[in-house]
Amino acid sequence: MATATKTLQATLAPPTAHKERKLQETLSGYREALHDAFDAGCGTKNAVNEVVTPYDLSSYAKDALKNYVPGLVDDADELADDHPVRFTERGFSLDHQPENAIEWYVKLPHHEDYHLWFPVRINPAQADLWHDLLDESAEVGEFRLQRYRTSWELHVTVDYEVQEPDYDSTDDDVTPVGFDIGEAHLLAGCACENGSPSNPLLVNGGRARHLRKEMFTTLTRLQEQDAAQWRIDERFDHYQNALTDIIEKASRRAIEYACRFEKPVVVLEDLSYIREDLDYGEWMNRRLHAWAFARLQGRIEDKARAAGIPVEYVWPEYTSQTCQACQHVGYRNGDEFRCTNDECWVSEYHADINAAVNIADRHDPWGESLPLKPAGDDISRDGSACDSATTHRETSEESSQMTLSTFHGSEPSASNSET
Numbered sequence: 001m002a003t004a005t006k007t008l009q010a011t012l013a014p015p016t017a018h019k020e021r022k023l024q025e026t027l028s029g030y031r032e033a034l035h036d037a038f039d040a041g042c043g044t045k046n047a048v049n050e051v052v053t054p055y056d057l058s059s060y061a062k063d064a065l066k067n068y069v070p071g072l073v074d075d076a077d078e079l080a081d082d083h084p085v086r087f088t089e090r091g092f093s094l095d096h097q098p099e100n101a102i103e104w105y106v107k108l109p110h111h112e113d114y115h116l117w118f119p120v121r122i123n124p125a126q127a128d129l130w131h132d133l134l135d136e137s138a139e140v141g142e143f144r145l146q147r148y149r150t151s152w153e154l155h156v157t158v159d160y161e162v163q164e165p166d167y168d169s170t171d172d173d174v175t176p177v178g179f180d181i182g183e184a185h186l187l188a189g190c191a192c193e194n195g196s197p198s199n200p201l202l203v204n205g206g207r208a209r210h211l212r213k214e215m216f217t218t219l220t221r222l223q224e225q226d227a228a229q230w231r232i233d234e235r236f237d238h239y240q241n242a243l244t245d246i247i248e249k250a251s252r253r254a255i256e257y258a259c260r261f262e263k264p265v266v267v268l269e270d271l272s273y274i275r276e277d278l279d280y281g282e283w284m285n286r287r288l289h290a291w292a293f294a295r296l297q298g299r300i301e302d303k304a305r306a307a308g309i310p311v312e313y314v315w316p317e318y319t320s321q322t323c324q325a326c327q328h329v330g331y332r333n334g335d336e337f338r339c340t341n342d343e344c345w346v347s348e349y350h351a352d353i354n355a356a357v358n359i360a361d362r363h364d365p366w367g368e369s370l371p372l373k374p375a376g377d378d379i380s381r382d383g384s385a386c387d388s389a390t391t392h393r394e395t396s397e398e399s400s401q402m403t404l405s406t407f408h409g410s411e412p413s414a415s416n417s418e419t
Helices: 017-039 045-052 059-075 124-134 206-224 229-258 282-290 293-306 351-361
Strands: 002-012 085-087 093-096 104-111 114-122 139-147 152-162 175-181 185-193 196-204 264-269 311-314 331-333 336-338 348-350
Touching: 002 124, 002 293, 017 045, 017 059, 017 085, 017 104, 017 114, 017 139, 045 059, 059 085, 093 124, 114 124, 124 152, 175 229, 175 293, 175 351, 185 229, 185 351, 196 229, 196 351, 206 229, 229 264, 229 293, 264 293, 264 351, 293 311, 336 351, 348 351
Parallel strands: 175 264, 264 311
Antiparallel strands: 002 114, 002 152, 085 139, 093 104, 104 114, 139 152, 175 185, 185 196, 331 336, 336 348
8 A cells, every 4th residue: 555645624613712812822832932943043853942942832832843943944044924833743633523513623732731622624525534534544744723814724734545556667558648737728638548649638727827917916016005914915815725726626637537548657747947947037937936836746646646546757858849749849839839840740739738748658668768859949048939837928718739639628717617
């Protein structure tokens, strides 16, 4: 069996005045201890312990600080003011009372000898894992308490067993399913059955792109108006939650698509260093850094592992500029890819699907390098022909797939999106 990790979400039922005060005391004390340890540059657990020991916090919160602060000191130049309270797994207790209107209860440690039980509303889609935590068939990790303007939220990390994929990396009897992540189209997927592209998937990226643009514009305006911080935080949370919803739906559709094929292997680009390699000017870099490539890839990988589907990463260079049929480098213009090889049967192709096919084809069970036949340096100075995962050209919302059969699906509109 393999192990997968997921973060469960729950909202605390409105607490009594007494419990609200205790939660606020815990949050204030934790953040003060966190800032003091960070400002002191504590790079070891012992150093953190010396700072946080006097605080009226539970040992579970103090131990979480000891684990968290040394890495934070190494990685961060400054500390945000809205950190959640972190607790180690030892402080987590769960109760289930199905006879009550609110069925789930969590014990939160206030300080060493004082704990409070809180009724919580769980995400119904995660109910199975909450039951697994209750009967200890899943293992709880760190859990975090966060205060929002009108509510308290609890995030619980859980490790649970999933079926180990029946997969041999040298097996050539699998169906590689490549996924390309971009802006005009949030996600393009294509399976290669017996070496041939089959029934591609496109998820439109217009909604996500619109939200990112609106988020930047709105937050900039609020900051220029010296708006209250809670207003800025509230709007930021609104946009982040909307983008998270889009990512969750897109990643779910990706795995549903992969599951349609025999012995699927999800193939993704290794984009570890792509943002460090980009320099298209301040405006373009801001847009690219705002788009969480790794976030969507991570959710696809998580869901694939949970479904027992293996995941492979391949090198990303030229995936949207290389012809999937002859491997010559052509060029792309928005949604359109054009092959420059006169002898190739491909003349025009949907660029993102072409990239997805190339990604799938780079899953080579024998570990051999796949050929690349450049027809010249095709990358323009402004980056307009860059890889589809980072392309910044504004394109039509309508699809322009030209060679394959009609693709399945696009991102649902806001009025009829899934819950």
